[in-house]
Amino acid sequence: MTTQNMTLNLKVWRQDAPGKKGKFVSYIAKDISPDMSFLEMLDIVNADLAGQKEMPVAFDHDCREGICGMCSLVINGKPHGPDEGTTTCQLHMRRFTNGDTIWIEPWRAEAFPVVRDLVVDRSAFDSIIQAGGFVSVNTGGAPDANALPIAKEDADMAFDAATCIGCGACVAACPNASAMLFVGAKVSQLAKLPQGQAERPERALNMITQMDKEGFGACTNHYECTAACPKSIPLRVIGEMNQDYTKSLIFSGR
């Protein structure tokens, strides 16, 4: 743990546009306080670049509280960096040591093409949700919220799956770039709740079909996804989804 301000050697992936050739560029980050977050450290690098009239390093971020899922970054080979259960925006510089070299890359996956520098296109995740990650209920006419008690245990299990922030670290961590943890989280959340039952058979089928279309790989049980997940989504969601998927394959005769 460091308490003094640090100087760090950064190797940052720079790429001007999708499909263009990218490369690592070296920057020195000076006077970095251990209390800074990783993104605040990049802010400092960008302020220096602005002074030199150079393009800042583009990276995605918004809430900086670990909840919106917008920040990404593979840091020294690990999605969201070295700390377990932590997004890049919640990673603090006290985790690093003066003089460290830090490699910073975008998510790497065919389904997440680079847009610029460290920014990738994750719209494939939205397409998967559009394929079935919802309960078909229009506004109005819902019954009283307490009409249907839900066992606390089920509600808690649904909640644990629902905490997925859709950042894509699971895909970035997986050697096959599979999105099974992301898809499983949504399928499992709705499968645990009575509201999700009516569409349960098609949901897994439709979402997995869409996942394949988007170019994500298959799950071959590496378990890197759950290790990289900043919300520690449990692996069980993949098993639960597979059960639903198999059942619906059988019943739909596909």
Added chain:
Amino acid sequence: MARELNSNLPEGPIEQRWDNHRFNIKLVNPANKRKYKVIVVGSGLAGASASATMAELGYQVDCFCFQDSPRRAHSIAAQGGINAAKNYQNDGDSVYRLFYDTVKGGDFRSREDNVYRLAQVSSNIIDQCVAQGVPFARDYGGHLANRSFGGAQVSRTFYARGQTGQQLLLGAYSALSRQIAKGTVNMHTRTEMLDVVVVDGHAKGIISRNLTTGEITQHSADAVVLASGGYGNVFFLSTNAMGSNVTAAFRAYKRGAAMANPCYTQIHPTCIPVSGDHQSKLTLMSESLRNDGRIWVPKKKGDTRKPSDIPESERDYYLERRYPSFGNLVPRDVASRAAKLACDEGFGVGKTGLGVYLDFGHAINRLGEDAISARYGNLFDMYHKITDENPYKTPMRIFPAVHYTMGGLWVDYNLQSNLPGLFVIGEANFSDHGANRLGASALMQGLADGYFVLPYTIGHYLADAQPGSVTTDDSAFRNAAQDTDARLDALLSVDGNKSADWYHRELGKIMWDSCGMARNNTGLKQGIESIQSLRKEFWQNVSVPGSAKEMNVALANAGRVADFLEHGELMCHDALTRAESCGGHFREEYQTDEGEAKRNDEDYCHVSAWFYEGENKTPTMEKEDLKFEYVKPSQRSYK
């Protein structure tokens, strides 16, 4: 453009007004709805719920957000909960009580009719969210759990651990996704609205910039809805997401929409204190923590002992002392000011002296660490990560921070601005919270507007509009697009050497000092001058490299900061003109002997709606008088 502000309030006893109104407004024939196109700027709770619901009704919707997915709107970060008058706890809650608490909490500066409607539809929101699969907290019997929140003496807040906003937004996002899949909503992500297009006095479209390619596009529609969130980031440091901005609302203001009560800002009492100059944002520690945490400072000034070494007898639990009946649960404005006072007088704790303790020691002794962890685990973890201190072992240090803006674009009862065809919902409008918002009421308002109000009221406007009557062939679109190009070029051609962030930070300091938790005549006048000169310097020396035809984060940011630099000045004008204290607006000249906000109902019982008068001209103000027929204005007391 109409300068009169007709709030279109319905008649009759307050319980019947919304029903009467819905009966009296015009409807669009179901078969015709698909002919109308509505643009919605924003995909937060307000925008996503409105887009999904209007699409379900049959309208064609085009929805815009600047993030890479609608699921990432700032609403996702809301922690503590959402209010609803369900009275599930049987503790005496009712629609009327929620209405009463909200009007009083807003320090008698909101519209009774809007607030009553909000309280009325609050219950439907919870039903709707549960039907979507939102996993609210439940008790062992499987029923929904509630907690209490500041400013209320009943438990009416529904929550999903400390991630209520996330779960509600994912619910609205799922409804939105369903419509996107059906082709009824056309979603434009990473797209920023840069202007409203006004044709013959009606809002009929927008100009947008694709943040990935830089492409400028003209979009026409039959009506435009802004759901673009609040402008707390004018202070640079706030609990808002980094991208939250005033641009959409401010562009509408420049095109003639009135900005109401821009100076009403909420400073939240429980945030993690600033740790250094590098800081880019402040982190909220949910107000729900005040249910179990006790706030105190040492009785001795400048006491540097560890909190655990300070005995009970030498601690001042100042909220419990000053407000025995509400204690730690006083409303936010009151709690924030009390913390500031304690620190101003030298009792503050931590390295900077700008902090007070929020202590869970007693609660942990009483309930055990597990119970506290079940309630607040994720907040404790977040605090630990940021400060490197373990709140299970040592009290949290907290300090007030900018959190929410009650001010926003002026709207009538139909949520329509004074610019016909332009509707404003969620935090972007001004309507329901008066001068101070109660905890857990923003989520309620965003979803009330989006699910249950706007989808009906917009029909009243559309019923009189010929669908598709305006297209982008109208010269107003070309002109607005040219204005947008010119503005981007102006930013790019400054060619200075300071980042827009640098100016943003400076603006934030000016705003905090002159228009922050305490304001006064001299400070505000100085603030206006400082902002004007900072703005001048910005346009001479900001660095915006690259071009407008590519992904350019510096350019996008500079455009937002440029608008903040004008909006900040408007806020100061508003604060200067309002020579009274009310809610979050505390003018030092106007306080009671006990240091509480002192309203002046004789002269200021009105909404201040500001109109743009042109570049570098002082804006002008119109008043909408507020009537209180049910909750009689009184000096708020939480003693």
